[in-house]
Amino acid sequence: MQIRSACLIGATGFVGRALAAQLHARGVALRVITRQRVRANPLLVLPTIDVRVADTHDEEALTRHFEGVDAVVNLVGILHEGRNASFQAVHAELPRKVANACRAAGVGRLVHMSALGAAESAPSEYLRTKWRGEENVRQGAGEALATTIFRPSVIFGAHDRFLNLFAQLVDVFPLVPLAGADARFQPVWVEDVARAMAQAVVESLPARTYELCGPRVYTLAGLVARVAELRSRRRWIMPLPAWAATLQALVFEHLPGRLITRDNLRSMSVPNTCSGPWPAELGFQPASLEAVVPAYLAGNGSQSRLDRFRAER
DSSP states (O other): OOOOEEEEESTTSHHHHHHHHHHHHTTOEEEEEESOGGGGGGGGGSTTOEEEEOOTTOHHHHHHHHTTOSEEEEOOOOSSOBTTBOHIIIIIIHHHHHHHHHHHHTOOEEEEEOOTTOOTTOSSHHHHHHHHHHHHHHHHHTTTSEEEEEEEOSEEOTTOSSHHHHHHHHHHOSEEEETTTTOEEOOEEHHHHHHHHHHHHHSOOOSSEEEEOOSOOEEHHHHHHHHHHHTTOOOEEEEOOHHHHHHHHHHHTTSTTOSOOHHHHHHTTSOBOOSSSOOGGGOSOOOOHHHHTHHHHSSSSHHHHHHHHHHHO
16 A cells, blocks of 8 residues: 555654654655644644644544545653543543544554553553553454554653753752652654654554664663763752652642653553564664763753754844
8 A cells, every 4th residue: 555645643742743754754745633723833844734723532523634645643642631631531532533533534554652561450540541542443443444553662852851851850959859760761762763653654564563662771760860961960869769759749740740640650660661672674773862862962962052042042
């Protein structure tokens, strides 16, 4: 099946912007569905992109906007629940609606982003609903809809909300009280995730579930220490015992920004690492964190100088 066009849901996010650029470079005509047109402004640099405003949770609207495209990519996800967004609605029910709409619109290929550690018996609601979403995609796809699911570890990149958050913290605080300090992660670069997903859209990859991880495993404390080193900050990282970590998460749940919640803490209780090597069928190897992060996090690289210049304009 030759893929000439694709519709992206969640394209205005961190991974979505990278994927849109990758697909555009491959000559795929892009359609983007968003609730607010202004959020798609960064994507307008891509010529001929078709931005459509719609309620992504309206299955009939999805069906209308999927008509005429060859593939659909669902990237929608949330890290924290809010008044208007629950894990169940976003991670479990929306994928079912997307799969149903794909079948109704005659779409031939669906690519869905889940999360590493998704399981029926996972310790957090975040991971359990990610698993339910995968099941709903598989059940809704049927035989005519080729479906590929990706489970990435924590994703890093120039505009991530993970390492950049720790950079902000170590820039300000000499002491970093850290919940889940021993949690294990295998971070993967956003461009590698986008490249893998673009291949799933354009090429004939086996319709299965792929785990995506970088080449090295880190503890959370190790990652924060590496960030502090890159920022040239001497910082004391204080691992919190379980009771203090839970108390910290409970407090932060009620503060603006929600740095961490108790559900996040439960997610970190299981290793965020891949069960095997990088999928050989993708045809490339992932970049290491050490090869990418210093370019945007060290504070003295060209990317950092450019960011500061933009902030001062």
